[in-house]
Amino acid sequence: MTAPEIVLSCRGLRKDFAGFTAVNDVDLDLRHGEIHAMIGPNGAGKTTVFNLLTKFLQPTKGRITLLGQDITRTSPSKVARMGLARSFQISATFPHLTVLENVRVALQRPNGLAHQFWRPMSALDRLNERALELIELVGLKDARNRPAADLSYGRKRALEIATTLALDPKALLLDEPMAGMGHEDVAVVSAIVRDVAKTRAVLMVEHNLKVVADLCDRVTVLQRGEILISGDYATVSRDERVRTAYLGAGHD
Numbered sequence: 001m002t003a004p005e006i007v008l009s010c011r012g013l014r015k016d017f018a019g020f021t022a023v024n025d026v027d028l029d030l031r032h033g034e035i036h037a038m039i040g041p042n043g044a045g046k047t048t049v050f051n052l053l054t055k056f057l058q059p060t061k062g063r064i065t066l067l068g069q070d071i072t073r074t075s076p077s078k079v080a081r082m083g084l085a086r087s088f089q090i091s092a093t094f095p096h097l098t099v100l101e102n103v104r105v106a107l108q109r110p111n112g113l114a115h116q117f118w119r120p121m122s123a124l125d126r127l128n129e130r131a132l133e134l135i136e137l138v139g140l141k142d143a144r145n146r147p148a149a150d151l152s153y154g155r156k157r158a159l160e161i162a163t164t165l166a167l168d169p170k171a172l173l174l175d176e177p178m179a180g181m182g183h184e185d186v187a188v189v190s191a192i193v194r195d196v197a198k199t200r201a202v203l204m205v206e207h208n209l210k211v212v213a214d215l216c217d218r219v220t221v222l223q224r225g226e227i228l229i230s231g232d233y234a235t236v237s238r239d240e241r242v243r244t245a246y247l248g249a250g251h252d
């Protein structure tokens, strides 16, 4: 069987901040249908890698490709349109708008609201149809007419994921999607991530190792800006360097 298509890839990625190397020689391949976790201690460079991949930071060295196209020098808005989405940057939700209105706003974003007013009713119907599909995908159908502010924490995160999916990204980067959640919400959001990953590549920074073990196909461990090891959870968690450096001695 051939390996799934590589959606987002980087080679030799490096970022220096005023003489300090925050990220060094990072190679990553995100594949269609796979969930890839990036873990590592505080300050390991995870956020910097996210910022480099989404083009919010320009790499000092290295090359990034999205669907085979070199995006190393492409602007963040262009890479977003090309199919790379990041959870918190383009998914801000409006608390006083309903769930449906929030997703509709997100769906209209690529073309800008100003271009929408002249469209025939059928286009608006299509917009509602697509909005409802996304709302259903993240399990918020029953709450579609409720203001976002009324949702529980986990369901707000589900709404954010729905708005992030509005551009139908091919690669989705999630920065600690389960942060601050209780068990039930973690289960809900995990199921959503598993579902959305079926048709795209997902990279997530996640501190909850149980989530990583249950959800992720591949784990990359960063330490002091460099990749310590990359592989499936079983392989990575068996590695002595990972056990001492990150998981801590005695971790099972």
Ligand SMILES: Nc1ncnc2c1ncn2[C@@H]1O[C@H](COP(=O)(O)OP(=O)(O)OP(=O)(O)O)[C@@H](O)[C@H]1O
Pocket (backbone or CB within 6 Å): 017, 020, 022, 040, 041, 042, 043, 044, 045, 046, 047, 048, 049
């Ligand atoms: N703009 C910047 N200027 C200078 N140093 C920076 C900048 N951004 C990050 N760094 C440094 O780069 C290193 C990596 O930081 P980064 O935020 O990427 O780590 P992280 O793995 O995301 O950590 P955390 O888990 O705490 O979020 C840190 O030492 C940080 O202080």
